[in-house]
Amino acid sequence: MTAITLDGVATATALKSELRDRVVALRAQGVVPGLATLLVGDDPGSRLYVAGKHKDCAEVGIESLRIDLPGSATSADVRAAIKDLNSSREVTGYIIQLPLPVGHNENAMLELIDPAKDADGLHPTNLGRLVLGIEGNLRSPLPCTPAGIVELLRRYSVPIVGQKVVVVGRGLTVGRPLGLLFTRKGLDATVTLTHSRTVDLAGEVRRADIVVAAVGVPHLIEADWVKPGAAVLDVGITRVAGVDGGKSRLLGDVHPDVASVAGYLSPNPRGVGPMTRAMLVSNVVKAAEQSLTA
Ligand SMILES: Nc1nc(=O)c2c([nH]1)NC[C@@H]1CN(c3ccc(C(=O)N[C@@H](CCC(=O)O)C(=O)O)cc3)C=[N+]21
Known part of the structure; x- marks a missing residue:
């Protein structure tokens, strides 16, 4: 016997094509979803993942913005970048690429994200809603x-x-x-x-x-x-x-x-x-849809 392959590429492609239709509908209503990534340092693996996320955004028709800080960035620099992303009108969702270089307190940075823009579902409020949402009636992004x-x-x-x-x-x-x-x-x-x-x-x-x-x-x-x-x-x-x-x-x-x-x-x-990346785009699209009914 040989296992059935759970094909993440094919499944993510199907998901993204559904998301593309929802983005068209959002744009028709004047809502333009935009994802930003915040990357600190030049770890090659992290750069590759971030590049993948921007490619997915392009495929689905959502705007994306890339903020890359040098490895020498201080925690104050990272905090300032987070503050800008929270107040940006174009950025409807964003992620802080993990891991941050040593010396940064990841949990402290995650707490600074506006929970409504938390595309990763890693802000304590959203993780808390995952704990609370056992009835499935609290809509918040999932990791x-x-x-x-x-x-x-x-x-x-x-x-x-x-x-x-x-x-x-x-x-x-x-x-x-x-x-x-x-x-x-x-x-x-x-x-x-x-x-x-x-x-x-x-x-x-x-x-x-x-x-x-x-x-x-x-x-x-x-x-x-x-x-x-x-x-x-x-x-x-x-x-x-x-x-x-x-x-x-x-x-x-x-x-x-x-x-x-x-x-x-x-x-x-x-x-x-590939499924992780598709769900990131899905979180951004869902948040934009909810902004219409909120
Ligand atoms: N804030 C944050 N959110 C994340 O979701 C997050 C993160 N930080 N830090 C790192 C991990 C890792 N991660 C991956 C995403 C896509 C692939 C992916 O698409 N991999 C391709 C291969 C890519 C390659 O060749 O390296 C595949 O599995 O086919 C892998 C890993 C998201 N992460």
């Missing part, structure tokens, strides 16, 4: 990677209600909010949130119907850890330098042999990454 994972499973009709989900990793952008999302009313999964101090991680993973690996440990999840037929989502990214100056490669958290055991597998790259 993009968790939202992308759930959307990917939905579009492949992978059952979620009542299923055992094991999330590996408790980080701010993926594991922790994903546990909250999967246990919401409507999704109704049973979640085990595991981390580096979990005893018998393999045993936990073996019981899962859905495994989400988001730790950044290459090939951590081995084939004999996976229940036959389970859905496995590979989120972690480790960039390894190419041999002899060749192209760098990406390694996921899931061993390639898992494909022969799992029922569904999201590849990495081309799985959750």
